Amino acid sequence: MRKIVDDVKDMSMCELADNCMFIKNGEAWYRNFNEEMPFRDLMRKLIKYHVPSEDIYEDIDDMDDESFDDMMLTDYGALADWESIEFVLAVFYMMGCGMAEVREWLKEYEEDYCSKGEIDMNIEKAKAEIIEKIKNRKKLTEDELEELAFNSDFRGELFSDNLIEVIKRDDTRWSKNMTTVLEFDGELYAIDWRKGLTEQQENAFYKQPYKVRKTERVITITDYERVEE
Secondary structure (H helix, E strand, C coil): CCCCCCCCCCCCHHHHCCCCEEEECCEEEEECCCCEEEHHHHHHHHHHHHCCCCHHHHHHHHCCHHHHHHHHHHHHHHHCCCCCHHHHHHHHHHHHHHHHHHHHHHHHHHHHHCCHHHHHHHHHHHHHHHHHHHHCCCCCCHHHHHHHHCHHHCCCCCCHHHEEEEEEEEECCCEEEEEEEEEECCEEEEEEEEEECCCCCCCECCCCCEEECCCCCCCCCCCCCCCCC
């Protein structure tokens, strides 16, 4: 278990995804690495950029919060048509507000019930249990395989300190074969997995870790160079 709610200054993009929406002064806010703003102001920008102009949008900046929420969730939300940009924005607004509220609950939980020492202890316990399973050749779950093979390539994740290399291999039609190599107590282990090459193709983790050793190979390439006569 790692602490999710934290300062965004040193976060990776994946960590920012858990913290881009938050509560400030009682309302939902959005932030990225460069700026932060009330979520309603972001939605006003998106409406101006993407929604066909109508009389109601001329005074959208002066619309009070209650009227704005009613427009987004009732007027736009009632369209229930994915081809309508208004409905897409309504869903985005609903999800953003929900993310901000859930993050606030999680922040309270982490601050009140999970001290830094407890979190660190839980992290080490989770790592030790997975490493023990690997060494004893016990079957790992798909989530554990993903934690090892994929998440380890991101800073601050459970096994990022154990990562040696992620090797890209041959492509199939919809995915790329990958091998992740990690080190535990001086021993190297590899996990083969598939990386989806399209938005519709998910990563696949189906093979168990196996012990490896580092080898070096000399590859001979045959070529032909011009002879000057």
